Amino acid sequence: MSDPLVAVKDLEVYFPVRSSGVVSRHVNDVKAVDGVTFEINRGETLGLVGESGCGKTTTGLALLRLLQPTGGTVRFDGLDVIDLDRADLRALRKRMAMIFQDPYASLDPRMSIGKIVAEPLEIHSLVRSRADKHRRVGDLLEMVGLSPDYRNRYPHEFSGGQRQRVGIARALATEPDFIVCDEPIAALDVSIQAAVMNLLEDLQRDLGLTYLFIAHDLSAVQHFSDRIAVMYLGRIVEVADRVPLYEEPKHPYTDALLSAVPVPDPVVERSRTRTILEGDVPSPLDPPSGCNFHPRCPRAFEPCSVADPALAAAPEHDVACHLYD
Amino acid sequence: MSEPILQVRDLGVRFGTKRGAAEVVNGISYDLHRGETLAIVGESGSGKSVGVLALMGLLAQPPASVSGSVRYHGNELVGLASKKWRGIRGMGIAMIFQDPMTSLNPVRTVGYQLAEPMELHLDLKGGAARQRAVELLDLVGIPSPEARIDDYPHQLSGGMRQRVMIAMGLACDPDVLIADEATTALDVTTQAQITELVAGLQERLGMAVIWITHDLGVVASIADRVHVMYGGRFMEQASVDELYAAPQHPYTEGLLGSLPMPGSDRPDRLVTIPGLPPDPVTMPPGCPFAPRCGYADNTQCTAAMPEMALMAERHEAACYHPIGAGHE
Numbered sequence: 323m324s325d326p327l328v329a330v331k332d333l334e335v336y337f338p339v340r341s342s343g344v345v346s347r348h349v350n351d352v353k354a355v356d357g358v359t360f361e362i363n364r365g366e367t368l369g370l371v372g373e374s375g376c377g378k379t380t381t382g383l384a385l386l387r388l389l390q391p392t393g394g395t396v397r398f399d400g401l402d403v404i405d406l407d408r409a410d411l412r413a414l415r416k417r418m419a420m421i422f423q424d425p426y427a428s429l430d431p432r433m434s435i436g437k438i439v440a441e442p443l444e445i446h447s448l449v450r451s452r453a454d455k456h457r458r459v460g461d462l463l464e465m466v467g468l469s470p471d472y473r474n475r476y477p478h479e480f481s482g483g484q485r486q487r488v489g490i491a492r493a494l495a496t497e498p499d500f501i502v503c504d505e506p507i508a509a510l511d512v513s514i515q516a517a518v519m520n521l522l523e524d525l526q527r528d529l530g531l532t533y534l535f536i537a538h539d540l541s542a543v544q545h546f547s548d549r550i551a552v553m554y555l556g557r558i559v560e561v562a563d564r565v566p567l568y569e570e571p572k573h574p575y576t577d578a579l580l581s582a583v584p585v586p587d588p589v590v591e592r593s594r595t596r597t598i599l600e601g602d603v604p605s606p607l608d609p610p611s612g613c614n615f616h617p618r619c620p621r622a623f624e625p626c627s628v629a630d631p632a633l634a635a636a637p638e639h640d641v642a643c644h645l646y647d
Numbered sequence: 648m649s650e651p652i653l654q655v656r657d658l659g660v661r662f663g664t665k666r667g668a669a670e671v672v673n674g675i676s677y678d679l680h681r682g683e684t685l686a687i688v689g690e691s692g693s694g695k696s697v698g699v700l701a702l703m704g705l706l707a708q709p710p711a712s713v714s715g716s717v718r719y720h721g722n723e724l725v726g727l728a729s730k731k732w733r734g735i736r737g738m739g740i741a742m743i744f745q746d747p748m749t750s751l752n753p754v755r756t757v758g759y760q761l762a763e764p765m766e767l768h769l770d771l772k773g774g775a776a777r778q779r780a781v782e783l784l785d786l787v788g789i790p791s792p793e794a795r796i797d798d799y800p801h802q803l804s805g806g807m808r809q810r811v812m813i814a815m816g817l818a819c820d821p822d823v824l825i826a827d828e829a830t831t832a833l834d835v836t837t838q839a840q841i842t843e844l845v846a847g848l849q850e851r852l853g854m855a856v857i858w859i860t861h862d863l864g865v866v867a868s869i870a871d872r873v874h875v876m877y878g879g880r881f882m883e884q885a886s887v888d889e890l891y892a893a894p895q896h897p898y899t900e901g902l903l904g905s906l907p908m909p910g911s912d913r914p915d916r917l918v919t920i921p922g923l924p925p926d927p928v929t930m931p932p933g934c935p936f937a938p939r940c941g942y943a944d945n946t947q948c949t950a951a952m953p954e955m956a957l958m959a960e961r962h963e964a965a966c967y968h969p970i971g972a973g974h975e
Binding site: 373374481483511512513515516517519520523538539540541542544545546578579581582583584585586587588589590591596598599601602603 | 690691807834835862887904905907916918920
């Protein structure tokens with residue numbers, strides 16, 4: 323097996339909390355990402371799932387160094403992303419891109435979509451002439467299923483699904499190897515979601531892209547990913563290939579998450595037993611002791627409140643839970 | 648069968664816009680019986696929310712104009728004077744809104760907001776209203792309700808706020824509860840908590856629930872009957888089992904095919920529905936789905952909207968080329 327394209331080790335992103343008042347002191351940290359380790363192989367899609375506030379978007383931003391991590395390492399194709407200086411980082415950013423969640427907020431309403439898609443080309447000096455740029459923008463729009471004639475239109479003239487296509491075209495402009503897709507379909511209608519997912523799949527096949535697919539919707543992640551990492555309160559609790567994760571989830575949280583996903587089949591719905599989690603995700607300001615899932619865990623026992631389980635690297639199926647010690 | 652609590656007949660909502668009249672809801676009819684859960688499924692812009700806002704008398708007229716009839720225990724609600732609404736809205740029919748982040752008042756405590764409808768409708772004052780508010784918070788599963796009652800909405804999580812919304816809906820013992828995308832803004836785990844909660848309350852209190860959603864997964868887990876809405880019209884209506892087992896309308900078939908199924912056997916590609924939902928101002932003549940439909944012909948489908956026709960027992964679809972009739 324070749325080297326992974328992206329290797330994340332012990333990634334930490336802490337946001338400091340300061341006391342109010344004249345002299346602000348550093349009183350605490352919000353541990354948004356707290357020791358996350360995973361690898362993404364070339365051409366693979368790693369799904370990252372978890373509830374809102376679990377740190378999945380922060381992880382994605384830190385991978386691209388759109389946020390400065392407070393600890394850990396991120397290696398992209400052998401390069402240390404965290405320690406790069408500005409010039410090198412810029413060169414590297416050409417090879418990574420991000421598709422954002424909200425296609426309404428992530429496109430500048432005052433730029434035509436042609437300009438939006440051309441911007442990364444200009445920033446990275448990837449086009450030599452106006453004619454070159456015109457051709458390239460046309461190609462990109464075509465690649466995502468939009469007519470090149472739309473280039474002079476503005477975002478408000480497009481539907482959500484079309485806007486998301488513009489966002490995808492922008493991400494593809496620099497011919498990246500790696501794209502972080504942060505909830506790319508969450509804001510779209512059901513019938514449009516399928517089209518965007520199919521597009522992302524086609525692009526991956528044709529261009530050999532590697533994806534980190536962030537979502538809270540486990541059925542979409544399952545459809546889309548090769549491997550899936552489950553995140554809870556800043557940590558990864560389980561990583562496995564999509565089939566074993568679905569058929570034999572090991573971590574009680576994964577099990578609960580799977581059971582919460584409604585199945586679009588009333589017969590199945592009636593026959594299955596659901597594990598309904600009690601309560602809410604605890605505050606990352608004051609995470610519980612030991613395993614931070616233990617207050618909600620239906621299978622918690624003595625060691626859970628004391629020791630924090632490590633992500634045990636079993637072959638093909640890693641899990642961080644005392645049940646498997 | 649007993650008299651339905653709610654009888655909606657030919658309900659229509661039209662908005663006057665600068666570009667012309669927008670027919671947002673177009674002749675929808677349904678009955679709601681005691682204890683029943685009815686789901687109205689549709690994508691954004693299909694008119695599903697406007698349809699229930701019209702039913703609740705919450706649309707300002709103008710710009711909206713509401714036609715048709717809504718009978719609640721036999722009393723006509725369309726055109727009812729606003730004074731008379733007081734005894735019905737909140738009392739008989741209550742609504743849970745989509746976004747629990749924006750539908751609570753940020754500068755009032757949860758207790759104040761819960762007590763307000765009880766003071767208005769039930770004439771409960773001070774301590775009595777507070778007592779009932781605590782009971783309601785307990786009923787919807789909020790831990791330590793005596794302490795939580797003095798919290799402001801920002802002190803609660805999304806799931807807790809939605810529980811407060813439900814408690815507000817239940818404050819005056821309505822017999823109809825309308826949940827408009829009540830779980831859409833929530834995480835799947837919280838969504839499961841809320842759907843379970845509403846189902847449990849429904850069983851205990853015998854309410855009828857209208858569940859408005861775009862999520863066919865949620866519908867499968869909670870509904871008795873389903874109405875599929877598109878372009879302001881009902882396209883198909885059936886029991887939940889019938890609908891998923893044998894969808895008749897091409898739109899329903901497309902919606903079901905476009906869902907990624909949780910499971911290990913994954914289809915290579917999802918079915919997509921080409922094109923975009925129609926613009927209510929320039930609604931195509933005939934069936935609104937015809938321009939996106941793989942089975943549409945150039946004669947009937949584009950000429951006139953098909954009538955709702957019986958496909959199987961208690962299963963109706965409005966289509967000239969239903970799936971069951973066999974294609975190809």
